[in-house]
Amino acid sequence: xxxxxxxxxxxxxxxxxxxxxxxxxxxxxxxxxxxxxxxxxxxxxxxxxxxxxxxxxxxxxxxxxxxxxxxxxxxxxxxxxxxxxxxxxxxxxxxxxxxxxxxxxxxxxxxxxxxxxxxxxxxxxxxxxxxxxxxxxxxxxxxxxxxxxxxxxxxxxxxxxxxxxxxxxxxxxxxxxxxxxxxxxxxxxxxxxxxxxxxxxxxxxxxxxxxxxxxx
Numbered sequence: 001x002x003x004x005x006x007x008x009x010x011x012x013x014x015x016x017x018x019x020x021x022x023x024x025x026x027x028x029x030x031x032x033x034x035x036x037x038x039x040x041x042x043x044x045x046x047x048x049x050x051x052x053x054x055x056x057x058x059x060x061x062x063x064x065x066x067x068x069x070x071x072x073x074x075x076x077x078x079x080x081x082x083x084x085x086x087x088x089x090x091x092x093x094x095x096x097x098x099x100x101x102x103x104x105x106x107x108x109x110x111x112x113x114x115x116x117x118x119x120x121x122x123x124x125x126x127x128x129x130x131x132x133x134x135x136x137x138x139x140x141x142x143x144x145x146x147x148x149x150x151x152x153x154x155x156x157x158x159x160x161x162x163x164x165x166x167x168x169x170x171x172x173x174x175x176x177x178x179x180x181x182x183x184x185x186x187x188x189x190x191x192x193x194x195x196x197x198x199x200x201x202x203x204x205x206x207x208x209x210x211x212x213x214x215x216x
Contacts (some may be wrong), residue, residue, distance in 0.1 A: 021174050074197040081193060083131035085186065086123060093119040095174075107171045114175030122183045125151075128191075141194060148187055155180045 096116035100109050124149055132143045155177060 066078060078133045079130060080195065082126055082133060086126050089119055089123050089126065093123065110171040111175035114172035115179045118176045118179030125183065140180065144187060144190055148184065151180055151184050
């Protein structure tokens with residue numbers, strides 16, 4: 001009977017050890033579960049990152065495609081504008097030529113002669129603009145600025161379009177100036193069109209010009 005208390009202490013110690021081991025085992029199990037959960041989470045995050053990269057890539061491609069579609073639409077709109085303007089000028093050139101030939105009034109005939117000469121130059125200008133638009137849409141604004149400068153100079157320094165000095169020379173000059181003024185207004189319209197076109201720099205605003213009226 002003398003050894004009984006010690007056996008009881010040993011028994012109690014063994015029970016405490018078992019409880020501690022059980023708690024430690026449970027803690028290890030929880031840690032393993034957390035590590036597994038963390039691994040699953042990291043894997044999910046990796047998949048999410050991959051999916052995000054794919055979505056970003058798709059969004060970038062869509063943005064590029066959208067920009068390309070807008071550029072094509074802008075180019076088509078501008079080319080249609082040039083084609084319509086050139087077709088209108090071709091009709092007006094024919095009428096101006098007819099009026100310069102069949103008019104009984106020498107002043108009116110001289111006016112339309114100058115007008116017809118300017119229309120020929122206008123057609124050349126717009127054909128060059130349409131070609132610029134087809135080849136490099138980004139260069140269109142610079143072309144407009146150059147044309148504005150050139151045609152403003154033509155306005156103040158008209159060429160001799162009626163041969164030697166004659167009474168009709170002044171009216172020929174007026175016809176030229178009238179058409180040059182119209183072309184500058186045409187370029188203003190083109191500026192407004194480019195300002196509403198995404199991705200195109202806006203040319204400098206041209207100054208207003210006064211259009212001459214044909215002699216009565």
